[in-house]
Structure formats: structure tokens, C-alpha cells
Amino acid sequence: MVDIREVPEADIDRALELAYLVFHDRPEKGGREKHHALLTRCRRTGAYDGDALVGFMAAHDFRLSVPGADLPCPGLTFVSVAPTHRRRGVLTGLMAEMLGHASETGSPIAALWASEAAIYGRFGFGSATTGVTVEIDSTRPLALRVDPDPRPLRLVDPDGALAEIGPFHEAARAVRAGRPTRGPERWRDEWLSEQAEDDEELSPPRIIVLGDPDEPIAGYVVYRTKAEDDSGPARTPGLVRVEELEAETPAVAAALWECLTALDLTGKVSAWGRPVDDPLLHFAADRDQVRVTAQFPALWLRLVDVRAALTARSWAAPVELVLEVHDVRLPANAGRFRLKAGPGGAAYEHADTAPDLALDVRELGACYLGGTRVVELVAAGLVREHTPGAAAALDAALATGNGLLPHTADEF
Numbered sequence: 316m317v318d319i320r321e322v323p324e325a326d327i328d329r330a331l332e333l334a335y336l337v338f339h340d341r342p343e344k345g346g347r348e349k350h351h352a353l354l355t356r357c358r359r360t361g362a363y364d365g366d367a368l369v370g371f372m373a374a375h376d377f378r379l380s381v382p383g384a385d386l387p388c389p390g391l392t393f394v395s396v397a398p399t400h401r402r403r404g405v406l407t408g409l410m411a412e413m414l415g416h417a418s419e420t421g422s423p424i425a426a427l428w429a430s431e432a433a434i435y436g437r438f439g440f441g442s443a444t445t446g447v448t449v450e451i452d453s454t455r456p457l458a459l460r461v462d463p464d465p466r467p468l469r470l471v472d473p474d475g476a477l478a479e480i481g482p483f484h485e486a487a488r489a490v491r492a493g494r495p496t497r498g499p500e501r502w503r504d505e506w507l508s509e510q511a512e513d514d515e516e517l518s519p520p521r522i523i524v525l526g527d528p529d530e531p532i533a534g535y536v537v538y539r540t541k542a543e544d545d546s547g548p549a550r551t552p553g554l555v556r557v558e559e560l561e562a563e564t565p566a567v568a569a570a571l572w573e574c575l576t577a578l579d580l581t582g583k584v585s586a587w588g589r590p591v592d593d594p595l596l597h598f599a600a601d602r603d604q605v606r607v608t609a610q611f612p613a614l615w616l617r618l619v620d621v622r623a624a625l626t627a628r629s630w631a632a633p634v635e636l637v638l639e640v641h642d643v644r645l646p647a648n649a650g651r652f653r654l655k656a657g658p659g660g661a662a663y664e665h666a667d668t669a670p671d672l673a674l675d676v677r678e679l680g681a682c683y684l685g686g687t688r689v690v691e692l693v694a695a696g697l698v699r700e701h702t703p704g705a706a707a708a709l710d711a712a713l714a715t716g717n718g719l720l721p722h723t724a725d726e727f
Contacts (some may be wrong), residue, residue, distance in 0.1 A: 383629025441681030494723035552582025
């Protein structure tokens with residue numbers, strides 16, 4: 316029988332050793348120091364078998380943008396179970412403690428990135444955002460169907476960049492749902508770190524902003540580069556890896572992409588974690604030059620308090636339905652409820668009439684941000700539609716007001 320309890324700061328190194336064992340990792344000293352510092356800022360929960368730490372879970376203290384609101388949302392990370400204690404209820408115990416704490420502290424949602432997609436659905440998490448990897452052949456000029464913004468571009472020193480790009484990023488969070496807050500430490504240790512943790516051959520971060528001097532910036536890009544490699548049988552062109560690109564208009568985005576593809580001594584631009592509806596994919600004139608090379612589930616979302624989550628967000632269209640919700644982990648969410656929502660707000664109360672839709676809390680979480688359509692889950696056999704048209708009506712109401720799909724690039 317394991318004991319689930321808080322992990323003191325003195326045990327952080329033990330927690331890291333467990334995580335490195337589970338994830339088959341061995342960071343250099345600098346990486347380990349970053350992980351240690353990160354965990355001092357997280358809520359830490361452990362599973363102890365006697366004095367041995369056999370399970371671990373940490374939670375970032377995030378807020379997450381949702382349609383029309385910004386909600387407290389613990390971001391789970393470093394989820395680890397010792398190989399000697401698998402299938403003994405350790406993860407179940409850790410998750411129960413985390414969900415209970417989130418409920419007690421008023422966090423209506425929780426989120427994570429899944430290292431193994433098969434694990435977290437059984438705890439009520441649904442895949443709520445999707446990311447794509449985009450590659451651009453930059454051996455020739457980028458062909459565009461829109462005119463790039465003519466305002467000047469300028470390089471910004473990483474040490475002083477946060478003062479300009481931080482506020483822009485925070486404002487951009489409200490434009491798309493699914494984006495967690497990013498404190499100065501995360502900026503410093505991840506996005507603006509001198510060394511990329513996953514590839515030591517990449518350059519330090521470079522930051523380009525667009526806008527007239529002495530005016531607020533209209534967009535920025537953070538990128539790293541890697542030199543051409545001609546040591547093998549096949550030459551590898553120089554690489555530009557885009558860490559993040561934010562722009563207030565398509566013209567600003569076009570100017571930033573055009574700049575990236577024109578960098579000397581490079582032949583490919585790669586951008587991981589872009590939104591599925593990235594404007595680049597529409598204003599690029601030649602889709603053979605700009606290709607989506609991967610698509611993947613990104614943020615997984617759990618509705619901890621379904622009523623609080625549904626009534627906190629905005630609604631794009633009126634809807635009135637009875638939902639039959641299944642939730643084996645948090646029984647307070649389970650039952651039949653009448654959802655009456657619209658642009659003026661939402662109510663969600665117990666109902667004793669027949670349901671229009673029946674679904675698991677996992678599917679409700681997947682649809683919550685407006686990135687997964689209920690009608691698709693009905694077609695997949697994961698949601699039961701008792702009243703024809705109910706799924707389409709809920710989709711119309713869940714849609715984001717600006718039509719942009721939710722998107723998350725902050726992997727944690």
C-alpha cells in the first residue's frame with residue numbers, strides 16, 4: 316500500500332531521478348538544474364512505498380485561455396511511476412489527489428501533454444487542441460498571395476526581449492483558446508534559453524520584431540538556426556527552426572515568414588506546434604513549397620467541475636439541451652443536466668428528462684475549447700445523439716467567437 320503525500324523540496328532530486336528513469340533521460344548539469352528550479356515552483360505530489368518514492372506528479376500553477384475567459388488550470392507534468400510499481404494503482408492515487416485538490420481550490424479544469432495517449436483518457440482527459448509541423452523550402456523566395464507588412468523589422472537582444480514580446484504574447488493568449496500563462500521563468504528557461512534542450516547544435520535564440528520604432532510591436536518571431544552539414548553522403552541544408560511566431564495581422568505574419576525564408580546559408584524552415592488553421596497555409600502561393608509534415612494531439616483537457624467550466628466560458632450561439640454525462644472519477648459531474656447557454660451566459664442544472672446527448676466527460680473536455688466537433692465524435696461512436704441535430708447545435712454554441720481554432724504550443 317503506497318502513501319500519497321506532498322513531496323518536500325528536499326526530495327526534488329529523488330523525484331528527478333525517478334522521472335529520468337521512467338523517461339529514459341539523463342540531462343546534462345544545466346538541464347537538471349533547470350528541472351530542479353522548475354519543480355520548486357510546482358505543486359508536487361508523490362507516492363511513497365515506505366521511504367521509497369515510487370510515483371511522482373507535479374502541477375504548474377497556470378491560467379488557461381478559454382473562449383471568453385481565463386481560468387485557473389493546473390498543468391500536470393513529470394508524471395512518473397517506477398517500473399517496479401506499475402499496475403498497482405499508483406497513478407490512480409496520484410491523479411485522484413490532484414483532481415481532488417483542483418476541485419477544492421476552485422480550478423474547474425486541468426491540463427497536460429500526454430507522453431502516451433492511451434493513458435490519460437481513462438482519467439477523463441480529452442485531446443482538446445491539435446498542432447501541426449510546417450516545413451518551408453527556403454532554397455527559393457517564399458511565394459505569397461498577400462503583401463507583407465512594410466514596416467521595419469529589427470533584431471532584439473534576448474536579454475531584453477521579454478519587455479517587448481512578453482506583453483504581446485499575453486495579449487495574443489486572449490485571441491486563441493487553449494493557451495497557458497507564461498511567467499518570466501518559463502520564458503527564460505525554455506523559450507529564451509541560451510541552449511536548446513533537445514539539440515545542442517542549434518544556435519541561441521534569435522528574436523525579430525516588426526513595427527515602427529517607439530511604437531508597440533505588431534508581431535515577433537523567436538527562432539534558432541543550424542549550419543549546413545555536408546560531412547555525410549547527402550548535404551543537409553542550413554535550418555531555421557521557428558520556436559514561436561505571433562502576428563496581429565496576416566500581413567505581419569507574411570513579413571516575418573518572408574524574412575525567415577530569406578536568411579542566408581539556409582535551405583529549410585521548420586516550425587513545430589503551429590495551429591491547424593495557421594494563416595500561412597492559406598496565403599502561401601505554392602503549397603508544394605509550404606507543407607504540413609505532421610499533425611498531432613497537443614493539449615489534453617480535463618473538466619474538473621463541469622458546471623463551473625461550462626458556465627465560465629462564452630457561447631457563440633444559443634443552445635438548450637439535456638446532457639447525460641458519465642464521469643467515474645468525479646461522480647459529482649455525472650448525471651443528467653440541462654444546459655441552457657448563449658451569448659448572454661449559461662446555466663447548467665440537474666434534469667430529470669430524457670437526454671439529447673450522452674457522453675463521457677473525456678469527450679466533453681475534448682470539445683470544450685471548440686477544437687473538436689461533437690458531430691465527429693457521434694460519427695465515431697463516442698457520443699450518443701438521442702435527438703437529431705443536438706450535436707450540431709452544441710457545436711455551433713461551443714465555437715469560438717472569432718472562428719479561430721484553439722491552439723497550444725507550450726509543451727510542459
